[in-house]
Amino acid sequence: SAAGALGGISLTARVRAAHPQTRTVVLAARDDPARAAAALQAGAFGWVAKDSSLSRLLAVIRGVLRGETHLPPALLTGVLRELTAAREHRTESEQLVESLTPREHEVLRCMVAGLGRKAVAERLYLSPHTVRTHMQNVLGKLGVHSTLAAVALARRAGVGPVDLGEPARVSG
Known part of the structure; x- marks a missing residue:
């Protein structure tokens, strides 16, 4: 089967x-x-x-x-x-992921780890509204319509989940 x-x-x-x-x-x-x-x-x-x-x-x-x-x-x-x-397919995915800003890439890695908007906001010290904006930008740049599709594309491009054991890096 x-x-x-x-x-x-x-x-x-x-x-x-x-x-x-x-x-x-x-x-x-x-x-x-x-x-x-x-x-x-x-x-x-x-x-x-x-x-x-x-x-x-x-x-x-x-x-x-x-x-x-x-x-x-x-x-x-x-x-x-x-x-x-x-x-x-992987190369195409890699090029799309490379178009993300460092912050959007970090948000994507949080999405790959299965974190929701509130958890991403807490982890990255951002407001949920800002995280929503970043997530929408990630979906738009990757050309997908759902978090699930974004995660699938990210995995194809070799993007791993953020390490939940280590503290978040604070960057722009």
Whole structure:
């Protein structure tokens, strides 16, 4: 199922983050270039269809243990296309994020951390009205209509959440 594949991809990302030396192989119900590309981006080393023979599965696992990455040849063109499109999409997102002022960037990082307007105002020592203005400016410059869309674009551009453990920097 789509949910199963996406669950496997997020599990791959969590395993990779927690245990960078662990190599994962995705056992997929069907060959799907978009999901295979997402799995590779999440840190998977291999993609094997569930209906593959045991000898094929063992060959992939042995290859992955030697440091190789395995994809079915039929998927290669589609996966490369997906990764190229993702890179272009990311570059576009990065350019939009670069158009923000330092204060707007800080507000965006607070949004990525899931903070609401009142929490952002308290954290940055601003009035809620000023934060609302900054948030509207961020949405406008990013060309999106919701906080959720702004956060998705920010994540694509590699913008991380503000560290809630450290005090806010006071700047213009």
